[in-house]
Amino acid sequence: MRPASHTSDSAQPRAPQPSVAVVIPAFNEEDTVAEVVQVALTLTGDVVVASDGSADNTVGAAQKAGAKVVDLQPNGGKGPALKAALExxxxxxxxxxDADLTGLTKAHLEKLLLPVLRGELDMSIGVFEGGGFVTDWGNKLTPHLSGQRACRRDWLLGVPQLGEERWPEPAITQHLKDTGARWDYVELPQVAQVVKEKKRGFWKGAKARTKMYFDLLTYGARKKRG
Known part of the structure; x- marks a missing residue:
């Protein structure tokens, strides 16, 4: 009589580990994009920067830091850049x-990602906490407009008109509602953004910020007209 064979746990085939990428839309962010890329590379080797018609050295800085770079010309908006990075x-x-973050660490990225990997959320959305008054205040006033998120890549590519919206966050939020996705906010302590007024000068920055919020907050009305 032949002895029963036993298969050790170590011989059992392991389920493939899910792959993760970091995608970073960027427009004229040569001063900060390299630092964001370097932190992203501590999480995964698959880091993609989509330069949205940048006129500075964003492309070179991102490449030197170790990212794969998609160089889009001309400037078309964050939505097309995000879609290009996903593709x-x-x-x-x-x-x-976002490409203009400061104070970012691997722990912040893991805090965003792990609830999604564990199946607890379909999307996590990062909000700043303690990174600075201006960015904290703006982020908490409109947290649904945050650019720091984690989710399945195929879900994000399924957002209608993702590549057509200059600012894609409202379209993503609407898709969360339409699909009944599970989502929640995740605090990112000590993370901040370099404000537009500092990057471009006060008046140009204020003008750019006003236009951005106008585009973001009128998404619903534009969708109804469309």
């Missing part, structure tokens, strides 16, 4: 980051 990777999951 430049085949990862299962993505962490979406």
């Amino acid at each position: 430049a990777t085949e990862a299962d999951y993505v962490v979406m980051l």
Whole structure:
């Protein structure tokens, strides 16, 4: 009689680990994009920067830091840049980051990503806490407009008109509602953004900020007209 064979746990085939990419839309962010890329690379080797018609050295800085770069010309908006970055990777999951963040660490990225990987959320949305009054205040006033998110890549590519919206966050929020997705806010302590007024000068920055919020907050009305 032949002895029963036993298969050890170590011989059992392991389920493939989900792949993760970090995608970073960027417009004229040569001063900060390299630092964001370097932190992203501590989480995954698949980091994609989509330069949205940048006129400075964003492309060179991102490449030197180790990112794969998609150089889009001319400037078309964050939505087209985000879609291009998503199409430049085949990862299962993505962490979406702005290119002008300061104070970012690997722990922040893990805090965004892990609830999604564990199946607790379909999307996590990062909000700043303690990074500075201006960015904290703006982020908490309109947290649904945050650019720091984690989700499945295929879900994000399924957002209607993603590549047509200059600012894609309202379209993403609407898709969360339409699909009944599970989502929640995740605090990112000590993270901030370089405000537009500092990057471009006060008046140009204030003008750019006003136009951005106008575009973001009129998304619903434009969708109804469309």
